[in-house]
Amino acid sequence: xxxxxxxxxxxxxxxxxxxxxxxxxxxxxxxxxxxxxxxxxxxxxxxxxxxxxxxxxxxxxxxxxxxxxxxxxxxxxxxxxxxxxxxxxxxxxxxxxxxxxxxxxxxxxxxxxxxxxxxxxxxxxxxxxxxxxxxxxxxxxxxxxxxxxxxxxxxxxxxxxxxxxxxxxxxxxxxxxxxxxxxxxxxxxxxxxxxxxxxxxxxxxxxxxxxxxxxxxxxxxxxxxxxxxxxxxxxxxxxxxxxxxxxxxxxxxxxxxxxxxxxxxxxxxxxxxxxxxxxxxxxxxxxxxxxxxxxxxxxxxxxxxxxxxxxxxx
Amino acid sequence: xxxxxxxxxxxxxxxxxxxxxxxxxxxxxxxxxxxxxxxxxxxxxxxxxxxxxxxxxxxxxxxxxxxxxxxxxxxxxxxxxxxxxxxxxxxxxxxxxxxxxxxxxxxxxxxxxxxxxxxxxxxxxxxxxxxxxxxxxxxxxxxxxxxxxxxxxxxxxxxxxxxxxxxxxxxxxxxxxxxxxxxxxxxxxxxxxxxxxxxxxxxxxxxxxxxxxxxxxxxxxxxxxxxxxxxxxxxxxxxxxxxxxxxxxxxxxxxxxxxxxxxxxxxxxxxxxxxxxxxxxxxxxxxxxxxxxxxxxxxxxxxxxxxxxxxxxxxxxxxxxxxxxxxxxxxxxxxxxxxxxxxxxxxxxxxxxxxxxxxxxxxxxxxxxxxxxxxxxx
Numbered sequence: 001x002x003x004x005x006x007x008x009x010x011x012x013x014x015x016x017x018x019x020x021x022x023x024x025x026x027x028x029x030x031x032x033x034x035x036x037x038x039x040x041x042x043x044x045x046x047x048x049x050x051x052x053x054x055x056x057x058x059x060x061x062x063x064x065x066x067x068x069x070x071x072x073x074x075x076x077x078x079x080x081x082x083x084x085x086x087x088x089x090x091x092x093x094x095x096x097x098x099x100x101x102x103x104x105x106x107x108x109x110x111x112x113x114x115x116x117x118x119x120x121x122x123x124x125x126x127x128x129x130x131x132x133x134x135x136x137x138x139x140x141x142x143x144x145x146x147x148x149x150x151x152x153x154x155x156x157x158x159x160x161x162x163x164x165x166x167x168x169x170x171x172x173x174x175x176x177x178x179x180x181x182x183x184x185x186x187x188x189x190x191x192x193x194x195x196x197x198x199x200x201x202x203x204x205x206x207x208x209x210x211x212x213x214x215x216x217x218x219x220x221x222x223x224x225x226x227x228x229x230x231x232x233x234x235x236x237x238x239x240x241x242x243x244x245x246x247x248x249x250x251x252x253x254x255x256x257x258x259x260x261x262x263x264x265x266x267x268x269x270x271x272x273x274x275x276x277x278x279x280x281x282x283x284x285x286x287x288x289x290x291x292x293x294x295x296x297x298x299x300x301x302x303x304x305x306x307x308x309x310x311x312x313x314x
Numbered sequence: 315x316x317x318x319x320x321x322x323x324x325x326x327x328x329x330x331x332x333x334x335x336x337x338x339x340x341x342x343x344x345x346x347x348x349x350x351x352x353x354x355x356x357x358x359x360x361x362x363x364x365x366x367x368x369x370x371x372x373x374x375x376x377x378x379x380x381x382x383x384x385x386x387x388x389x390x391x392x393x394x395x396x397x398x399x400x401x402x403x404x405x406x407x408x409x410x411x412x413x414x415x416x417x418x419x420x421x422x423x424x425x426x427x428x429x430x431x432x433x434x435x436x437x438x439x440x441x442x443x444x445x446x447x448x449x450x451x452x453x454x455x456x457x458x459x460x461x462x463x464x465x466x467x468x469x470x471x472x473x474x475x476x477x478x479x480x481x482x483x484x485x486x487x488x489x490x491x492x493x494x495x496x497x498x499x500x501x502x503x504x505x506x507x508x509x510x511x512x513x514x515x516x517x518x519x520x521x522x523x524x525x526x527x528x529x530x531x532x533x534x535x536x537x538x539x540x541x542x543x544x545x546x547x548x549x550x551x552x553x554x555x556x557x558x559x560x561x562x563x564x565x566x567x568x569x570x571x572x573x574x575x576x577x578x579x580x581x582x583x584x585x586x587x588x589x590x591x592x593x594x595x596x597x598x599x600x601x602x603x604x605x606x607x608x609x610x611x612x613x614x615x616x617x618x619x620x621x622x623x624x625x626x627x628x629x630x631x632x633x634x635x636x637x638x639x640x641x642x643x644x645x646x647x648x649x650x651x652x653x654x655x656x657x658x659x660x661x662x663x664x665x666x667x668x669x670x671x672x673x674x675x676x677x678x679x680x681x682x683x684x685x686x687x688x689x690x691x692x
Contacts, residue, residue, distance in 0.1 A: 059428055080428075082397065082427065082428065083397065083428075084372060115345075119344075119371035119372060120344070120371060120372035120373075122371070145345045147347075148345040148346060148347050148350050149345070149347075149350055149354075151345040151350065151353070151354070151369060152369055154371065163350075163354045163357070164345070164353055164354060164357040164367070164369045165357070165369075166357060166358050168358075170361050170362070171361070
């Protein structure tokens with residue numbers, strides 16, 4: 001991996017046991033594609049949460065690749081709900097544990113992909129946040145429905161090409177920008193909202209730990225590249241994730257009680273938006289020969305600029 | 315297009331092409347295996363034809379948008395599979411009640427619940443009939459070949475426009491993804507039916523007028539006609555009613571517009587029925603398997619024929635009664651634990667023995683399974 005910045009962040013420390021393969025709570029040997037950002041993200045989240053955690057997972061890649069019959073990669077109580085309702089199932093788990101007096105020292109995590117969270121699952125998510133359950137919701141945002149073959153979702157970025165937002169003579173790809181889901185979550189007056197990325201694993205794990213130390217509903221949105229859907233080499237996952245942050249397109253921040261309390265500054269490491277776009281096939285049409293995409297590129301630069309201004313990233 | 319309009323395509327592609335030929339101009343949908351190709355193809359093709367594709371946030375929104383688009387005047391459709399079809403049920407009931415034409419394609423996969431997303435099944439046969447609550451009479455078509463995916467897609471639009479009712483087209487995972495040779499008809503070969511529109515002046519208009527055909531002209535938004543739509547049981551003006559006589563009239567209207575026209579709605583195919591003692595009844599992809607099985611059995615001198623309902627709801631009852639006239643045994647083959655067999659048993663009464671060949675392990679039936687049943691019976 002190229003050195004992208006002067007950050008002092010280090011990779012998670014290797015642990016001391018003899019068999020490092022089985023020490024992760026999301027065990028190795030599952031069927032994710034090579035370079036899968038979501039698999040890495042889930043592994044880090046689970047490791048940060050620890051073994052005393054109940055997990056409800058919505059339908060999606062994560063559920064499919066982690067549980068091919070008769071195996072399961074989950075070394076903790078885990079349930080696959082439906083597509084739209086992991087937050088509601090987790091609400092039931094939490095209420096039940098409280099009723100039984102078994103809610104001490106356990107974490108409850110509900111999770112799903114961007115489609116299962118921002119589109120079909122937003123109703124159940126909103127209900128969970130509003131009712132004040134002591135649950136951490138983690139959204140793994142790979143910016144499209146990857147499990148069904150890369151269709152756009154509410155979190156697909158502007159101008160990205162997917163199979164239901166194709167680029168061509170009549171279209172530059174996805175016509176809308178990402179839904180601001182962290183802001184929607186924060187609007188429920190919940191104590192903790194954060195964005196994170198697999199590009200910065202320590203930051204992600206610290207945020208999960210912090211979230212779990214707070215009582216009440218919490219929301220973390222993790223940006224996870226998908227080599228298959230974004231069309232980039234699978235050894236570039238971390239680099240692409242970092243570029244998303246360094247271009248200002250994916251701001252990394254924390255909100256406590258509705259107020260932004262911490263942002264990851266990009267400062268002088270800031271990169272032009274094109275650098276992030278060019279490495280991904282889903283934006284290739286913007287750089288194709290003869291494509292007059294300057295106007296579109298400018299719009300994307302404006303999105304980055306707006307993020308930088310809003311969160312004071314520079 | 316190639317010579318003679320012959321193409322090699324998937325069932326899902328053929329279904330989308332048929333919809334385009336029928337003049338679909340709105341698709342609201344949500345990705346779900348194994349139906350997604352229909353959405354993907356229409357996402358690409360609809361804008362080119364002046365139509366509109368919207369990927370909705372879930373299946374509830376998809377069918378709701380389809381209803382809205384249809385009331386606004388567009389031929390509208392959606393495509394889904396089991397879990398999505400379940401989510402659509404409440405809205406489908408609304409469409410039956412408000413008599414809104416639309417087409418819902420269900421590319422079936424195994425269930426219940428998430429079930430078998432990539433495996434074949436015919437287990438939504440009964441859900442297509444009884445999925446939403448209340449009394450209603452759905453039109454459900456079942457395609458068995460890629461050519462039929464195209465043709466029935468056109469027919470589904472025609473029936474929905476004619477009877478002002480949702481029409482459900484059942485495909486399945488194998489058919490949706492199977493590639494076959496099909497012939498795309500020329501534009502002038504495709505006969506299209508458009509919904510009937512009011513001819514009376516706006517002040518005389520009743521959106522659910524009681525007519526001899528039980529089909530009321532549909533004004534659509536923005537045409538100068540005032541109308542009221544509601545999912546509540548309503549009178550001919552569309553306003554909620556609690557009057558027993560009007561409630562009865564409305565429910566009779568929903569029933570009679572279908573039951574009085576079964577001869578027009580119901581179609582079926584048959585093979586070797588003239589001298590058959592055994593009738594194999596199969597629909598959808600299983601009809602193809604059954605066809606092969608029947609041919610093998612006939613080669614071995616079994617007197618066996620095939621009856622394939624193309625419209626499964628309403629069921630072609632008269633035709634089946636005719637087919638069973640000289641038969642001693644009906645064998646129903648389907649990819650579920652036995653759904654349409656109940657309808658066949660009802661029609662056969664006690665005159666003909668009815669037996670089933672069911673497969674529900676996610677795999678397609680083989681002709682041998684049906685042939686073995688025929689041999690057993692003899």
